[in-house]
Amino acid sequence: MxxxxxxxxxxxxxxxAPEWVGSCNCSLCTKTAWLVAYYPDDSVRVEGETVAYIWGDKMIGIHHCPICGCGTHWKTLGQDFGKMGVNARLLDGFEPGAVEVRLFDNRG
Ligand SMILES: [Zn+2]
Structure with missing residues (x-):
């Protein structure tokens, strides 16, 4: 896909295609409205230049397109979870109402 x-x-x-996506209520996701699909690091191809935003506990870099600003994906820094997150909203034909949305409560 x-x-x-x-x-x-x-x-x-x-x-x-994602079977489910995560919707998180942390201070960043509340503003960016990502719906995250998770995949093994080596199964995702990202092409083109992205800029990483690193904040808080600095465990992940959250990448976006420097031209249009869309959040694209995130990757761990240092510690490896073996998975990365992709903003499912960017996938062709993605229909937010057609997949299970799991709410993550990360408001701190
Ligand atoms: Zn762009």
Whole structure:
């Protein structure tokens, strides 16, 4: 399954459509409205230049397209969870109402 940011400078390819996505209520996700699909690091292809935003406990880099601003994916820094997050909203044909949305309570 493929996807891209709004301007098309960043493209994504994931092995399959997400079965569910995570919606998180931390201070960042509340503002960015990501719906996150999780995949093994080595199964996702990201092409194009992205900028990483690193904040809080600095455990993950949250990437976005520097041209159109769409959040694209996040990756762990240092400690490896073996998984990375992809913003499912960028996947072609993604329909938020058609998948299970799991709410993560990370408001601190
Ligand atoms: Zn873009």
């Amino acid at each position: 493929k996807g891209s940011c709004h301007c098309g400078a960043v493209t994504l390819e994931v092995p399959h």
